[in-house]
Amino acid sequence: MSGAGIRKIRCVGAVVRDAAGRLLVVRRGREPGAGLWSVPGGKVEPGESDPVALARELREETGLVVAVGDHVGSVERPAPDGVFEIHDYRCVVTGGDLSPGDDADAASWVDLATFTTLNDRNALVEGLFAALREWGELPR
Template identity: 80%
Template structure:
């Protein structure tokens, strides 16, 4: 199959940590991955840069304002009728109060023990744990 004809949907994800090295996760309220925990993020809208999309998505989903930092890595995941191309960035909190919104039905900080428990319960989106481990980005 020729890769050139696959519809690719650019998305962004935020790796946000608090002062205790816990990672910010949201529980998805809608598909794909409804009911599963993931990092905040979503689709890049036409005309948006990755940082603009990420700032918007994190605010909508978590109530937190962030400054977008370094690009950490990219992954591809199946999407309806194509592929999600997800570009993940480190982000620093600049303001706001944590509260779930938009398509997130919960938002919380997780340490490694809690993240491991969520993974063991199959409550994390597919591939997130493995990708973060490969990148050296698991919570503390």
């Protein structure tokens, strides 16, 4: 998917779990992926580091304040004008109240059974389940 002349758009995603091991997911309110569930995240703006961008995206999309931790993996996905290069990080909630905002029209904590059901119903963004499984980051 990558190669010479293809515009790469750096993005970040958050793998956030609660005390029960459930995963934080948001339902996208806009394209790309409108109506599909994903981990929160988005584009890295010029001058931002990945942790700064991820903390900003989490506040905007979920109302939560997070501490950004270890990088867990990266994927590339097609974008209308290039390729989204997405870098996912573990995050821990340090404050705020869960409330969807910005381009997320819903936010929820999901366990493995619910996450699997979303995957089986094609309600997750493409490749999310497989990537999290490969990285050992599925919810409990």
